[in-house]
Amino acid sequence: MKPMSAPEPRAPGGINLSDWSIRHRALVLFFMILIGVAGIQSYFRLGRNEDPPFTVKTMVVEAFLPGASVEETTHQLTERIEKKLQETPDLDYVKSYTLAGKTTIFVNLLSGAPKAEVPDIWYQVRKKVGDIKAQLPQGTVGPFFDDEFGDTYGIIYGFTADGFSHRDLRDYVETVRDELLHVPDVAKIDTLGAQDEKIYVDFSTHHLARLGINGATIAAALLAQNATVPSGVIDTGREQIQVQPTGQFGSVADIANVTVYAGSRKVRLGDIATITRTYSDPPQTMFRVGGQDAIGLALSMRSGGNVLELEKNITAKMAELHARMPIGIEAHLVANQPKVVHDAVGDFTEALFEAIAIVLGISFLSLGGRAGTVVAFCIPFVLAVVFVCMKLFGIDLQRVSLGAL
CATH class of the missing domain: 3.30.70.1430 (Multidrug efflux transporter AcrB pore domain)
Incomplete structure (x- = not known):
């Protein structure tokens, strides 16, 4: 009878990551440093907003x-x-x-x-x-x-004017709007509180009835006088000159001089009606700042932008525009969402450092120096990986993602 031989040791099935990491220490350390640096860069490059983008269906x-x-x-x-x-x-x-x-x-x-x-x-x-x-x-x-219900306005400026008409203020605000549209991360800008100018023709129906004129006759006379029709082109052989009629209205006086026919008589419109140029009545949506009538500019940030960088760029541009602003026109910051976002990110950073400090203290007390360091290091390392993934998948730092973190 032959003696039984001891069984040969078998190689463990699968991959032992801990053993592989110890035997390739330099490579693992390189990837850890690489992920840490990438996580820090991703954190500072992540978009920042108050709420996540949502689609209203x-x-x-x-x-x-x-x-x-x-x-x-x-x-x-x-x-x-x-x-x-x-x-x-x-x-x-x-x-x-x-x-x-x-x-x-x-x-x-x-x-x-x-x-x-x-x-x-x-x-x-x-x-x-x-x-x-x-x-x-x-x-x-x-x-x-x-279908643009999902757009939010992070920054709103209100413009007031002392010594300027509403029309003058509106023209200046439109100029500012054109300048701000070129600021990085600005998606669109809406104007708030601007009133459209209109011309009103008021007349007495009794007076018109005595003259044998009705409102439809006046409307037809105005339409015929102010019609936009092609008037042809003069070809001189070397150039083409467009012919433009001169009967279109350029002022209230032009409307007052319109001729209205009352049977066989000609009547001047200004003699039978009161013509005034004013703003919409009833007024359109009003915008007020500090009790004064104003015109607002509401700025919307592009998707994936950084609202803190947007505030920085807008502030610099507004400072440049303020230096060229006419005396009497003032710009007021009405709404500033970046401050809310800055406070939220600051609270997250504070909570992160507090969590690391607490875990470090408990780990060192319960596990000792070496094992406690390994456990405590997991928190920032995992967050670094998360920041890289957030950057890759286009997830910004906002209320929901900060809560998840």
Whole structure:
């Protein structure tokens, strides 16, 4: 009988990462330093915002039919547009409100509609409604579309004027808007509180009745005088000169000089009506700063931008514009979202250092110096990896991501 031999030791199955890391210490240390440096760089390059970007899966479609009743608006506009909108991909439901001469339709998509496909769906809505525009009643104004509900304004400036008219202030604010649009990270700028100028022709119906004139006659005379029509081109052989009529209105006095026919008589419009140039009445949405009428500029940041860098660039540009600002016009910072974001990021950084200090203290007390250092080092190392992944996947530092961190 032969004696039994001892079994040969078997190689462990799978990869032992700890053993591999110890035998390749230099390579592991290199990757740890590389990830640490990449994490620090990613942290400072991450976009910063108050809230994460979100997509509102609702679009508003509006159309107007001046002079129509509620029933006519419902049958001629609302029903026709709704039937076409029911062909929208990923549609959940359509809801409409109809008033005399106005229809408002809400297009709501399914909650599971892919976020990346929503812009293309809104394009399909515009295209489908545009296909039936010729079928809508004559005189229809629109349809108009609004799908920009997800835009937020991080910085709002209000401009007040002392000694300037509203029109002068509006012209200056438009100049400032053009300058700010060139600032990095600015996506769009909306003007708030600007009032449109209008010319009102007021007359007495009793006076017109005695002259045998009605309002339609005055409207026709104004339209005929201010019509924009092609007047031809003079070809001299060497150049072409466009012929432009000189009858268009350039001032209130031109409107007052319009001739209105009362039977066989000619009447000057300024003799039978009061013509004034003023702002919309009732006024459009007003904007006030410190109790004064003002015009505001609301700035929206591009997706993935850094709102702290945006504030820095806007502040520098506004300082440059303030040096050239006319005396009497003042710019006021009304809303400043970057301050909220700065405080949120500061609170996160403070909490991070507190957490590291607490874990370091507990680890050193319970595990000793060497093992405690290894455990404590895991926190910043893991965060460095997370920051690199956030940069790769386009995740900004905002309220939700900071809470997760």
